[in-house]
Amino acid sequence: QSAEALDLLGWAFHLNRRPGEALATLRRAVELDATSAGTQYHLGAAAAQAGDMAMARRAYRRAIDLDTTGFYEERARKGLKGLERK
Numbered sequence: 001q002s003a004e005a006l007d008l009l010g011w012a013f014h015l016n017r018r019p020g021e022a023l024a025t026l027r028r029a030v031e032l033d034a035t036s037a038g039t040q041y042h043l044g045a046a047a048a049q050a051g052d053m054a055m056a057r058r059a060y061r062r063a064i065d066l067d068t069t070g071f072y073e074e075r076a077r078k079g080l081k082g083l084e085r086k
Helices: 003-015 019-032 037-050 053-066 070-083
Strands: none
Touching: 003 037, 019 037, 019 053, 037 053, 037 070, 053 070
16 A cells, blocks of 8 residues: 555556546545645546546645645646636
8 A cells, every 4th residue: 555656556547537546546645645746736637637626626736735846836736727717
């Protein structure tokens, strides 16, 4: 039960358009490590793909708060802007 492994698996599900599996896997990864900006960003993207805009907003905002390098912050801000259009 590695948060990093679950994050990667969840992201792979997301990229392969399997939103139910992506969300379940990424939620479990967040339970194991709620401080990962990358996992929060991935959860936001998967939630947006699944149509859960409230979860997507929360996860993107958390990614922005947690990111110390700017890598995920920039992507999460773009994700939030994309949600505004929906």
